[in-house]
Amino acid sequence: MRKSFKVYFILALCLMLLASLSSCKSDEQKAMEKxxxxxxxxxSSKSKIFDESTRSNLKKVIKDSENSANxxxxxxxxxxxxxxIKAYRDSIKQQKQVTRPSQKFIIERVSNIESIVQVEAATEETDTNNLMNKPKGYYAYIALSSSMVPAESKLYSSPVENxxxxxxxxxxxxxxxxAKARDAYLSTFDSPGALSPGTHRVVGTMVVRTSSKLKASQQRALEKNIIDALIKLK
Structure with a gap:
């Protein structure tokens, strides 16, 4: 009985000590720990992010915080x-924006990009690739006409036809x-020549493409402008 009392007494002292140490924490330390x-x-959440660097940065900041001493x-x-944390949360929002976005959302976002003079969405009747709404095809195709592409390279007045x-x-x-399967397919044609698919990059559930008629610097600039427009948070 006496031995049990000593054990309980020691445990009680330990709990009191822990409580005391916790109460000694400053408001600044408590705020950091929160x-x-x-x-x-x-x-630890299952939320997908657009920019993986926000994950590695958040981990680094947490680790660095462990060295705080005053x-x-x-x-x-x-x-x-x-x-x-804000950057990570923003990255989650951006990923949601590029995951199964609506046709309307995409058209609104890309219409004001510099050098884009016309935007047109394809239908099953006008889709020249004949992939619209098929099992492994896309559910939306938005063609972008750029002022950087020479007029003589545009055979039609319709962006979708071009x-x-x-x-x-x-x-x-x-x-x-x-989207990744489509990107892999396009990669099989990545070589100079008439069959070149231009640049192509998977963004969420989309494949963002730029014309082979553009110079490399123009392709990079246009691709960046398109992606920036799609992930911009308002």
Missing amino acids: QIKTANKLL DKSYKKSTDKLKAA GNEGGGAIEVYKTAKL
Whole structure:
């Protein structure tokens, strides 16, 4: 009985000590630990992100925060954690925007891109690739006519008829797997010549393409402008 009492007494003292140590934490330290908890919860979630660098940066900021030892460093770490958490959350929102987006959303976003003079969505009747709404095909195809493509390279007045060669195109799929499969298929034609598909990049569940008629620097600039427009948060 006496032995049990001693054990309970020691446990009670330990609990009191832990409570005492916890109460000794400054507001700055508590604020930092709260942000660390939030950050770890985000990292353990199943939410997909657009920019993987936001994940590695958040992990680094958490690790760096562990070296904080005074109120000044706690405050500094808290600010860095908040910024990294915001970037991670924004990346989640961006990924949602490029996952099965609506045709209307894409047209609204790309219509104001510099050098894009005309935007047109294909229908099953006008889709020259004949992939619209088929099992492994896209559910939306938006053709982009660019002022950077020479007029003589545009055989038709319709962006859809000119297709990707007129400037660029965005193919929208139901899953990232289908978009990646399309991208892999286009890669088999990646060589100079009449069959060159131009540049192509998977963005969410889309394949963003630019014309082979553009110079390499123009392709990079247009691709970046398209992606930036699609992931912009409002």
